[in-house]
Amino acid sequence: MNGGDLIDRILWEGLRHAEEVEVFFGEGRSVSAEIKHSVIGNAEESRSWCLSIRTIDRGRIGASSTSDPRKWRSCLDAALASGRVANAQEWGGLPKPVDIVSTAPSADPDLIVGADGASTLVGQLLEGAAEHPARVVGGSAELARTDLTIANSSGVRYGMDRTVVSVTLEAIHGQSTGYEFAASPFLTDIDARSVGEQAARLAVHSAGGRDVASGRYDVILSPIAAAQLIGYVLVPALSGRNVKAGRSFLAGRLGEQVLDQDLSIYDDPAARGLGSASWDAEGVPTRRLDFVERGVLRCFAYDLKTAYRYHEESTASAVRSGAEGGVAIGVHNLVVDGRRTAVLGDERAIWVHDVVGAHTANPLSGDFSVELSNPFWMEGGELQEPIRTAMLAGNVFDMLADIGGLGDDTRIVGRVILPSIRFNKQQIIGK
Amino acid sequence: MAEPRYYDIRCVRGEVTHIDIDNGVVESAGISYFDRTVVRALGRRGWGILTLDRADVDSSGRIGELVDAAMHLAAITGDRVDLAPAPHGILPPPPLREDPRDVDLEEKTRLLGEIEAAARLPGVANTRARYTESIDTVRFLDSSGNEGSYEIVRSGFSVLAVAVRNGVMQMGSERDHAITGFNLRGRQDLGRKAGETAVALLDAKLAKGGAIAAVLDPELAGVFAHEAVGHASEGDHVREGASVLKGKIGERIGAEGLAIVDDPSLPEFGFDPMDAEGVAVQRTEIIRDGVLRAFLHNRETLASVGDGVAGHARSEHGAPPLVRMSNTFIENGDATFDEILAECGDGVMLIGSRGGQVDPGRGVFQFNARYGYLIEGGERTQMVRDVSLSGEILSTLHRIALIGNDRRMHPGFCGKGGQSVPVSDGAPHILLENATVGGRGT
Numbered sequence: 038m039n040g041g042d043l044i045d046r047i048l049w050e051g052l053r054h055a056e057e058v059e060v061f062f063g064e065g066r067s068v069s070a071e072i073k074h075s076v077i078g079n080a081e082e083s084r085s086w087c088l089s090i091r092t093i094d095r096g097r098i099g100a101s102s103t104s105d106p107r108k109w110r111s112c113l114d115a116a117l118a119s120g121r122v123a124n125a126q127e128w129g130g131l132p133k134p135v136d137i138v139s140t141a142p143s144a145d146p147d148l149i150v151g152a153d154g155a156s157t158l159v160g161q162l163l164e165g166a167a168e169h170p171a172r173v174v175g176g177s178a179e180l181a182r183t184d185l186t187i188a189n190s191s192g193v194r195y196g197m198d199r200t201v202v203s204v205t206l207e208a209i210h211g212q213s214t215g216y217e218f219a220a221s222p223f224l225t226d227i228d229a230r231s232v233g234e235q236a237a238r239l240a241v242h243s244a245g246g247r248d249v250a251s252g253r254y255d256v257i258l259s260p261i262a263a264a265q266l267i268g269y270v271l272v273p274a275l276s277g278r279n280v281k282a283g284r285s286f287l288a289g290r291l292g293e294q295v296l297d298q299d300l301s302i303y304d305d306p307a308a309r310g311l312g313s314a315s316w317d318a319e320g321v322p323t324r325r326l327d328f329v330e331r332g333v334l335r336c337f338a339y340d341l342k343t344a345y346r347y348h349e350e351s352t353a354s355a356v357r358s359g360a361e362g363g364v365a366i367g368v369h370n371l372v373v374d375g376r377r378t379a380v381l382g383d384e385r386a387i388w389v390h391d392v393v394g395a396h397t398a399n400p401l402s403g404d405f406s407v408e409l410s411n412p413f414w415m416e417g418g419e420l421q422e423p424i425r426t427a428m429l430a431g432n433v434f435d436m437l438a439d440i441g442g443l444g445d446d447t448r449i450v451g452r453v454i455l456p457s458i459r460f461n462k463q464q465i466i467g468k
Numbered sequence: 469m470a471e472p473r474y475y476d477i478r479c480v481r482g483e484v485t486h487i488d489i490d491n492g493v494v495e496s497a498g499i500s501y502f503d504r505t506v507v508r509a510l511g512r513r514g515w516g517i518l519t520l521d522r523a524d525v526d527s528s529g530r531i532g533e534l535v536d537a538a539m540h541l542a543a544i545t546g547d548r549v550d551l552a553p554a555p556h557g558i559l560p561p562p563p564l565r566e567d568p569r570d571v572d573l574e575e576k577t578r579l580l581g582e583i584e585a586a587a588r589l590p591g592v593a594n595t596r597a598r599y600t601e602s603i604d605t606v607r608f609l610d611s612s613g614n615e616g617s618y619e620i621v622r623s624g625f626s627v628l629a630v631a632v633r634n635g636v637m638q639m640g641s642e643r644d645h646a647i648t649g650f651n652l653r654g655r656q657d658l659g660r661k662a663g664e665t666a667v668a669l670l671d672a673k674l675a676k677g678g679a680i681a682a683v684l685d686p687e688l689a690g691v692f693a694h695e696a697v698g699h700a701s702e703g704d705h706v707r708e709g710a711s712v713l714k715g716k717i718g719e720r721i722g723a724e725g726l727a728i729v730d731d732p733s734l735p736e737f738g739f740d741p742m743d744a745e746g747v748a749v750q751r752t753e754i755i756r757d758g759v760l761r762a763f764l765h766n767r768e769t770l771a772s773v774g775d776g777v778a779g780h781a782r783s784e785h786g787a788p789p790l791v792r793m794s795n796t797f798i799e800n801g802d803a804t805f806d807e808i809l810a811e812c813g814d815g816v817m818l819i820g821s822r823g824g825q826v827d828p829g830r831g832v833f834q835f836n837a838r839y840g841y842l843i844e845g846g847e848r849t850q851m852v853r854d855v856s857l858s859g860e861i862l863s864t865l866h867r868i869a870l871i872g873n874d875r876r877m878h879p880g881f882c883g884k885g886g887q888s889v890p891v892s893d894g895a896p897h898i899l900l901e902n903a904t905v906g907g908r909g910t
Binding site: 068070073074076077078079080081082083084085086087098099100101102103104105106107108111112115116118119122123124126152153155156172174175207209212213214251278282283284286363393394396397398399401402404405406407408410426428430431432464466468 | 481487490491493494495496497498499500501502503504514515516517518519520521522537540541542543544545546547549573574577593594596630632636637638639674677678679707708709710712786788822823824825826827829830831832833834835836853854855856858860904905906907908
């Protein structure tokens with residue numbers, strides 16, 4: 038049975054037992070090359086196949102998934118059994134088909150997923166790294182393509198290609214480490230040589246850092262560091278489910294100035310990013326979602342289930358998550374934007390490349406304390422002398438409510454697209 | 469095509485049950501299925517690795533095709549890999565006190581709901597509980613004729629309570645995971661504890677950052693062993709030169725009396741009947757009496773680095789094996805808890821873990837406690853929140869001033885290279901002098 042026949046069969050079979058049925062089907066292939074001892078150590082190919090089924094009957098949603106096509110019937114039975122255990126809720130139906138006009142840039146049509154491509158990227162990473170006297174201790178290049186299909190019993194059947202090209206490099210110089218990466222759906226967006234060069238440069242230039250005394254300092258977080266704190270704290274606070282459940286700091290604050298007026302935050306599924314999509318994980322056509330406009334909170338993210346339950350509208354924010362392929366509320370390409378400053382680090386500040394332990398932040402209150410990776414003094418827009426080690430303690434919501442400026446650099450970090458951000462008078466704990 | 473110097477095939481198939489109850493509503497509950505296979509072939513130099521869903525490895529012809537595909541990948545590798553010989557063998561998983569498969573989904577959901585409801589104390593605005601159960605059937609075979617298979621059942625739950633008052637929001641969370649059978653019965657105590665912690669934290673002060681004496685509870689001290697020592701002792705980091713512990717075997721790197729061990733044979737949550745290369749698992753003493761004794765290895769890193777034993781290769785379903793920790797702990801010392809508090813004098817006590825991270829090459833780690841207490845004049849006083857600890861591996865271990873005699877193990881999950889595996893960490897209470905504590909209080 039090919040994918041299309043299997044989908045028809047499941048929909049037909051499922052409708053004998055439930056009012057509605059949804060099938061999400063993904064088939065993918067990826068090839069990666071991993072660097073060891075400054076050459077390719079492992080080469081890996083991964084072929085994946087995943088089927089997720091949801092059934093809805095009298096407001097009871099059931100779900101199951103499998104990686105074995107021969108198990109589709111057990112998977113359907115498990116979805117139906119799961120629906121019998123779930124609490125019934127208000128439900129207004131799966132989406133009906135529409136003409137989707139936008140074509141989100143989710144895939145590079147020219148990308149060839151193969152060992153030769155990965156090998157070439159590794160060569161470029163190593164060539165870049167060789168510009169500095171650091172030792173390469175790890176890294177990788179990966180090329181991936183996945184075909185995704187969603188179909189439901191209301192007649193939706195959409196297909197989408199997704200590609201990912203990603204490179205990473207890890208270098209060490211003495212006891213000083215440097216890590217850089219890049220990822221995009223498009224091969225032409227990836228400058229592997231520059232990634233290798235930057236990682237090695239960070240390792241070399243961070244060596245011999247001096248301690249910093251505890252106190253208040255202006256801090257500039259690179260897009261990597263800022264994206265981590267935003268991802269662990271702000272993104273969950275924008276989920277309609279967390280808002281309605283009383284787990285979001287932003288609950289009840291629509292229309293209020295919650296962030297700095299120079300800051301706008303929106304989800305742009307049509308942007309060129311790792312989450313680009315014309316439809317969400319439930320087959321709802323995506324659109325731009327302005328969460329925060331010039332600091333004012335405008336909306337939250339909803340999937341169908343949460344929207345129906347609380348009489349809101351789906352914002353097409355459903356994403357597939359975890360091994361079970363269940364539906365959760367998330368973001369596609371979260372863009373952090375606002376008025377840009379040409380030279381963010383003109384006045385003396387501590388520039389931070391990355392942080393260690395962002396996931397230990399308190400996702401409810403936004404309080405965190407993290408160790409800094411590759412911190413430098415910055416002045417006149419240039420990195421000056423390195424700092425050996427320090428912690429940054431703060432509160433993500435407070436910090437975003439009073440920023441010192443956004444840089445004119447923009448990069449993709451996972452599902453967030455953002456510039457460097459300056460925060461004035463932050464608490465640094467030295468050694 | 470060249471013949472492989474070695475190949476192995478590992479198939480993991482099974483099912484995962486999950487239940488999610490949010491504010492009394494069963495959001496989702498159900499079973500999913502997986503069937504994944506990893507084929508590794510060692511070419512003239514390095515590994516070619518093929519991972520795929522639903523592979524049929526029962527015919528030699530099919531195995532040949534898969535190994536050929538892996539060998540095709542191996543052709544682009546340039547780093548010469550050799551494998552150390554290692555004993556094969558398999559331990560029986562501990563018997564299940566109650567097999568979760570004998571309990572139906574409705575009953576599991578009801579029991580989880582009782583734990584979730586117990587967290588709903590006055591002041592608590594939201595409660596959530598989740599149950600996960602995985603039944604893994606693992607089959608391993610290699611080109612040397614070794615074969616083995618086993619089944620392991622892991623199940624457990626977590627419960628979260630969120631308390632809100634005047635715009636302040638705090639959380640309490642508890643969890644328990646086990647390989648010894650179904651563990652949802654009569655556990656409302658953990659739900660209540662999550663609720664009580666969330667409410668109590670509303671009145672807690674923000675911790676003040678700085679260099680002070682810190683008492684770590686057994687859970688957090690276990691995470692300390694895991695982050696500060698465990699990762700840096702993993703043979704792959706050492707082989708690549710990305711660990712500050714490289715070249716330090718035989719050197720004193722910690723306080724006298726300090727012993728840190730990783731033991732996959734221990735029947736705790738990180739237990740492995742055999743490792744992901746079919747190797748018999750055994751205990752590794754990483755540090756004994758403050759001196760670095762061994763690294764954690766798979767066959768490849770043992771051959772390359774030495775000092776230790778293989779048997780520490782582990783993998784997530786359908787992913788290639790990496791050198792990983794299993795059950796990692798600080799051995800008991802002889803101090804009592806009261807002696808530790810008295811010796812601490814003025815400082816902070818850190819309780820529970822919100823996770824941690826380490827950069828083993830730089831030797832810097834960070835982790836966060838769920839909450840803590842001030843210690844004043846050797847007495848536990850006011851509650852503090854959002855308190856973390858960071859440090860440098862090579863200096864922090866010397867600052868362990870006292871090691872308690874009350875070791876406990878705590879289950880959890882550890883991430884590395886995009887793979888998550890079940891582990892346990894443990895320790896007795898320990899006292900750290902001059903610890904770098906992070907917090908934004910003033």
